[in-house]
Amino acid sequence: MRYLFILFCLVSLNCFGQDYAAQIAKFREQYKNDFLTDANSPLKKDDLQLLRFYDADSSYRVNAKVEVLQNQAEFTMPVFSGTGRQYARYAILSFTLKGKPVQLTLYKSTALSKLPQYADYLFLPFTDDTNGSTTYGGGRYIDMRTGDIKGDVAVVDFNRAYNPYCAFSAGYSCPKPPDENHLEIAVEAGEKNFAGAKKH
Secondary structure, three states, X not given: OHHHHHHHHHHHHHHHHHHHHHHHHHHHHHHHXXXXXXXXXXXXXXXXXXXXXXXXXXXXXXEEEEEEOOOOOOEEEOEOOOOOEEEEEEEEEEEEEOOEEEEEEEEEEOOHHHOHHHOOEEEEEEEOOOEOOOEOOOOEEEXXXXXXXXXXXXXXXXXXXXXXXXXXEOOOOOEOOOHHHEOOOOOOOOEOOOOOOOEO
């Protein structure tokens, strides 16, 4: 009986891994398709084969404790090109990643919060020790929604981290991840460097 229980656990874990990899693959296909439907996209269909990603790794999908912040003043988040954008600090996310306790700040866009379809949109920009080597030097982003927060917990999935448009072409106003969102760890998950030449 004990043997059957252990076997069931191993099979379940393997199935979870397969299901999770399929979920990330589906997410990435949608991510690629979005380039084809966005009128301001820096990439064309032929460019999509040059997108690179780490293999799906569920150890980079973590449960974070959420501390929602109150009465936060708006501030200007610098961008790589052009003027800054207005954001407010929304919450502090505390979690353990690869055995190391870390924190990130979740932000809310002033402009997007005024649009009904994006009123619940939350922005998680970050940098880490892979930037400038295997990943874009300017950092990466994760999109979240207020509904992702259940009580005081939210799932943060670095496998869904993606590059800003500035990683592909010059002239875009991509927010720079604030210094408080630098992780002193190599986050080997999500999108890697673009394999094509940067467009100007």
